[in-house]
Amino acid sequence: MPLIEISLPKTIARALRLPASSPRGQQLKVLKKLLKKARFTEFGQHYRFDEILLSRHPGKRFQQLVPTHDYSSIYQQWWHRTLEGKRDVCWPGRIKYYALSSGTSEAASKYIPITEDLLKGNRTVMVKQLFSLRHYDDIPFSNIGKGWLMLGGSTQLQRGQGYYAGDLSGITAKKVPFWFTPFYKPGRKIAKMNDWNDKLDEIVEQAPNWDISFVVGVPAWIQMCMEKIIERYQLKTIHDIWPNLSFFVHGGVSFEPYKKGFEKLLAKPLTYIETYLASEGFIAYQDRQHAKGMKLSINDHIFFEFIPFDDENFDAEGNMVPNPKSYMIHEVEEGRDYALLISTSAGAWRYLIGDTIRFSDIERCEVIITGRTKHFLSLVGEHLSVDNMNRALQLASEELNVSIPEYTVAGIPYGNFFAHHWYVASNDHVDKAILLQKIDQHLKELNDDYIVERKSALKEVFLDVLPESKFMEFMASKGKVGGQHKFPRVLKGKMLQDWQAFLGEPAV
Known part of the structure; x- marks a missing residue:
């Protein structure tokens, strides 16, 4: 049965209807929704969310009253108490899940709060991306109802005092919606495995039993998986075992460096779909074929702000200065690098995610990822991104x-x-x-x-x-x-x- 024929919950179906308002209007609606939900939390009371909601210009008032945060500041002031079981700190209720994230450089793990509201928003964005595939040219749309191989973290999460922690991909896989379960590979049993090499070996063993159309994951690990399958069964290409493989959904890093080696493993071209799914939320996705950028999820569960990535707002080490200049979606310029600031349905407020982006198409709200605030070279002013x-x-x-x-x-x-x-x-x-x-x-x-x-x-x-x-x-x-x-x-x-x-x- 094709995935597209599944009856979706009414809330998701409503969310799929494109809003008629402007990007600014959509973002203000999201901000108000977040503020209303969190106004009785400790954070909401401290920073006068009620006053912001009553303001004629809630976006500007929000920027005036609520300070910007990086992980260290929001964790030390607020999030650490949620790990101790404290309720209603930055988001209503108790935080039951945390995404463990160390980015690509920091040694210590970060505990990023994950709420049911955030996961619900992520799923809505995922469904929107899925439905956007009907606009793609010359692709076997019937293949959407076949297998999806998603390589992620273990669903066997670490247990703390009243909470669970692990990779966001593991938390997401653990809470896969019922209607997606028939298509999800490698399945719950393999997904639960902690040891990556054992998990990969089991995927290779089961590969002939699956009809895979989508592969989803970081390019390096997907490539390694396909190479092992080809070697194990002495194949010429991965299509010898998965003839319906048609899509590669990737994110996290630029795919271009991997593309040449990746395509040596294929018998026919794939449709490449870029996503921007961070531990803090599903930020953007490619919603049209051959687009240069990804469409920001501006009318779902994230309020965006954009800080110009320059010497006025960041020091030589890439640290954000106090009170940086930030802009809303209607104030940005095309072709300029911005550091991304987000407020989410998991209690991240004016939070510096650490990525830098550039608008490739302002009218469509499409962006490309240009790097990290701390991953650039400027020893002597070369500003190399x-x-x-x-x-x-x-x-x-x-x-x-x-x-x-x-x-x-x-x-x-x-x-x-x-x-x-x-x-x-x-x-x-x-x-x-x-x-x-x-x-x-x-x-x-x-x-x-x-x-x-x-x-x-x-x-x-x-x-x-x-x-x-x-x-x-x-x-x-x-x-x-x-x-x-x-x-x-x-x-x-x-x-x-x-x-x-x-x-x-x-x-x-």
Whole structure:
């Protein structure tokens, strides 16, 4: 039975109807809904949510009365009490689930509150994305009712004093709606497994029994899974075992570095669908074929604000300054980088998620992810974003016809000046001198600040080519295997020291 024919709950069906109001109107409606629900919490009382709701300009009043937060500040002031079982702190009720998130650089785990309201909103956005597929060209829409292989964290969650914690993907899989259960793979039993390698082995074992049309997950781990299946059954491509495989839903990192190696495993093209699902909520999704960006979920369960990612609002380490300038959806400009600030139905209020985005289409509210507030290189003012690095590496690898699925970059001292050190993963034969020259040249063409600094304080660029397995082994050594874990594109601080020690290099 095709998934599209399933009768959906009326609340979800109503939510699927596109609102007629402007993006500003939709966002103000979301803000008011969040404020009304949370006005009797400790946070809502402290920051006078009732007064904001009565204001003629609730968006501006909200910005005036409620301070911005990063994880450390909101956890120390508010969220830590929810872990102790305290009710009605930032959102009504008791928090029963937490997404464990350490991003890609921080060592200590973050406990991100997950509520039923947030999960409900996430599901609504997921259904909207599903229905948007009917607008795609030349795709086998009947395949939507076949198997969905979703590679995520374990549904065997850690148990605390009155709460459970784990990857958001594990929490989501544990609470899969009944109508989706027949299509969900690898199924509850395998999803419950904690050990990533054991889980992968079991997926490989069961692969011939499934008719998979969708694969969902981080590119590196999906690719590894398909490679193991092909090797185990001595196949030419993954389509030899899953002939109906048609879609790859990905997110978390840019897919471009993986695309060349990924497509070697296919017998026919897939439809690629980008999503932006963070631990804090389902932020955006690609709702039309060949779109450059993803549509923000502006009329569901998240209120967005946008902080210009510049020296006025962030320090040299990527930390947000007190009282940064923030804009609402109707005030943004196309082509400018913003740090994302969100307020959600899980009690995140004016919360810095840590990602930077750029509007590719303001009218459609479509964005692309350009990097992380702390994952950029600006040793001497070169202002090099992850988006710049992805693009330069993509162009260079295409010109040399090599696959480079992983990379990372570090800023290092070089005499009295500075240098960048690139580490790229490739199992192809790569002339590293030519690759380095091409990356450097493309960065000069993409970034005006970079070319200026390459003539002054940024004196040198180094590059090492490593086997892809080295990157995976390092992630395994840090306990970051499978699920939502991604290799950081920029290495700083302790993570850089650990990486250098792993490679046997002297620390700098």
